[in-house]
Amino acid sequence: MRANGGIDRPAAIGGILFDMDGVVVQQRxxxxxxxxxxxxxxxxxxxxxxxxxxxxxxxxxxxxxxxxETVAAAQAEPMDGILPFLSWVEARGLRRGLVTRNSRKSVELVLARLGLRFDAIVTREDAPPKPSPEPVWLACRQMGLPPSAVLFVGDFEFDMLSGRRAGVRTVLLRSPAMQFSEHADLSVDCVGELRELLEREDGVVPLHQAE
Ligand SMILES: [Mg+2]
Structure with a gap:
């Protein structure tokens, strides 16, 4: 039984988009x-x-x-907690996407180095860069999801702006350089904290529509 007809309830999350630098990997x-x-x-x-x-x-x-970018990608290291978080996202049956201002070549180097794959990858060759909403829309289309069913995790104002303009829900991964954004729907200090919020039953970030 649906509690409120789904009118006030935000759409369930079907996929998560990630910024690359400072969220998936640390690059010099x-x-x-x-x-x-x-x-x-x-x-x-x-x-x-x-x-x-x-x-x-x-x-x-x-x-x-x-x-x-090529030199940095060859030395890129995963951010704390991101590899288990990405595994958890996949195990939950959620799509995973990457939206970056970097080149496709550097993205491919990073993903090969970390042994990662994503359902959607949008680089600067594919669309106008963030803070435009277009790379986020393209990633949503590649994941087969409407923006309302997508979270976007980033560590910079361009990520929050791009996501807000595109109509996805924005999550700021706080860093010493960036503690707050008026365009963030949620702010967390680590991706483990986001996982806890996603696993909560009170619908803060609903993973599944109420039946
Ligand atoms: Mg970043």
Whole structure:
């Protein structure tokens, strides 16, 4: 019997999207050094600044960025608790997706290194980057789920903004650099804490529709 006709109850979660850097893996990507090498200055965001370059400048910038990403991916280490959490997500029958501003090549290197697979992978080659909602929508389509049935776990404001705009539920994985976001529906200090919330019976984050 359905308690309230499902009117007030949020949709059950069918899949979880993850940001890569700082959520799935820790990578030594020195963004200041990359910006210095590409632009000669260190302000702003790399992909957004690259959008203003001429085609030859852009090709050079992409090569520099990809070189740094490849080196970092080869040394990437899983974040604390993420491997058991991903196993638990899979065992619960939930889909798993990755939404990153990194290149597909670096993602493939990281996943091969960690022995991981995801049902959806969206990189900067596939869609406009976060904070656009488009990469999140694409990942939802790849998982075969509506945004209302998806959680997005990230550690940066662009993740929260992208997810909020896309209509998924956003989870901030707090870090020393980022303790709060007005665009986060939930905030946790570790993925184990998110697992506890998902396992709670009171519907804080419902995994299954009430019968
Ligand atoms: Mg991140």
């Amino acid at each position: 990507l020195d963004f200041l050094a990359i910006k210095q090498e590409i632009f000669g200055t260190t302000h702003g965001f790399i992909l957004e600044r690259m959008g203003a370059l001429t085609p030859p400048e852009r090709a050079r910038a992409e090569a520099i960025l990809e070189r740094h």
